[in-house]
Amino acid sequence: MPMPTIRKPTSPDGPAGRADAPATSDETLSRRDLLAGAAGAIGVAVAAGLPMVAGGQGAKPAVPALPLVPVDPTKVPGRPTSPVGSRSTFVTPSRTPTGETVGNSLTPLQDLTGTITPADLHFERHHAGVPFIDPARHTLLIHGLVATPLMLTVDEVRRFPPVTRTFFLECSGNGRTAYREPKPDMTPQKVGGLFSNTEWTGVPLKVLLEEAGAKPTAAWFLAEGGDACVLTRSIPIAKALDDALVVWAQNGEPLRPEQGFPLRLLLPGWEGNTSVKWLRRLELGMRPWMTRWETSKYTDPLPDGTARQFSFEQDAKSIITAPAFPQVLGKGWWPVSGLAWTGRGRVTKVEVSTDGGRSWHEAELTPTTGVKAPVRFTLPWQWDGKEALLLSRATDDTGYVQPTRAELLKVRGIGTDFHFNPIVGWKVAADGKVTFHGET
């Protein structure tokens, strides 16, 4: 991709040429050419799976400097204010939509830092498409073993005293392909992108259920979504008494439709499917309903010929998000950085190995206060140009240590259908190429 020419200022001290001015000489390309060139460059980079942010990769920038960029931004007035912000032209993270109604779309873990997932990059998993819901017509019904069956509008739900808390969501199918058929050309997104983390705002579920006069005899509740499959899950009432929320906001703004607008259940630390989106009904009862999503799906076949059911909690897990495929490293310092989480409480320790597990080094955790929220871990590492194998291993406050894939294969089998939390990592070849390593 040749570097497009940018028109230079007419004189060193004169007014700078407008980058989007019509082409008038050989020095410039037309705006259409420039835009086409930019789109082409991005397209090529995406097709090649190259990192979209140039620089810091230790190799040639994956994307040439884009057109329309002034040679010296201090010599051109910037653009005016805008109603909604947008990412830099140079930053183009993307989920992985399939175009199917029934499917998923993964968070680009390799493009994110810190721990919060931008709302528009939160992973998607839905079973009958994303419904188009008018919040003014949406209501939440609470009935069953209650003193007063309640019908609440969205506005009324929002008038209960709100709480704001950070929790991760992980689909319990996350990592299935990497567990069953690991391949060198898998990215962090492909390995573990059914994972996101959000600052949610909502009301504790127990407040809503108490308002309806939930009876002490209620042992389970059914949560139902307002999508085209009217998805339902049975949840033990203990979760409602513990930390369950009904949320309406995501990182400071109303939920995105893909995340359940206008209301969703949020069950911290539990498999994502139980945090029912587009929540429209809660029924309290004495026993589970045995819905399709807790029998046919979201159950875990085991080697002893049984299947684990109501396997809610997400086991402790970690993934290095950089360095990762398809990066190419040069010798020198590289922070080994990634995310770690547990559905049972806090991550107390993340260890990183650069020699395939022969030795482990405790990584720095930021932040360290989250419960059922991820930590970002980082270990500074100096690559000496020799083959290396980077691995990460999380420990949580129950004393659980993230297992190897071999350990999981032994107790769960290759065909287990949900809950995949093996240690995974990245091989660094002598030429600096980084590839996925799943066979731990």
Next chain:
Amino acid sequence: MRHSLIVILIAAAAACSRDRAAAPATAGFSGTAERHYGLGRTATAEEIAARDIDVAPDGEGLPAGSGSAALGAELFQQKCSMCHGPKGQGMPPAFPQLIGRDPRAEGFKFASDFKLQHTIGNYWPQATTVFDYVRRAMPLLQPGSLTNNEVYSLTAFLLASNEVIPMTATLDSASLVQVKMPYAGRFVPDNRRGGNEVK
């Protein structure tokens, strides 16, 4: 069934009690009719009935009506075969296999081979789930469009074509509850508790 549910309940409560130890103490629900915030209004019986379509294994929620497997076979061709195939072979994973019992998948050996298809006959633990799911979610492009009799018919056909009941069968609320699924006994409560053990 009741015994296993109690085990599940105890397990779930135990799992959650660990979390509660780190959180403010919470009491059980009081069941009081006294409203604290006064938000929302009492739902009418009609409003509840309009949404409360769930069906439980004990038969709660099953509507009046009935349907035969024979009629279900015709309905399947009209309303299901465009996605699941005329022979119910499916296009996994989006459109699961619905008909037939693959001998290789018998014996609940799914953990050893992820290519084995989980089907109604070789996996699903409750027959009522078929009725509930078809009624609420199918057909994909016209969900909720089937009459109760049509759902009984399709449920009967799907169970019959999975060799669970005879193809001559007709199902209603009383008979559907009596259907025993071949591998119902294979489902066990979650025994993972964290700690120093991989399960």
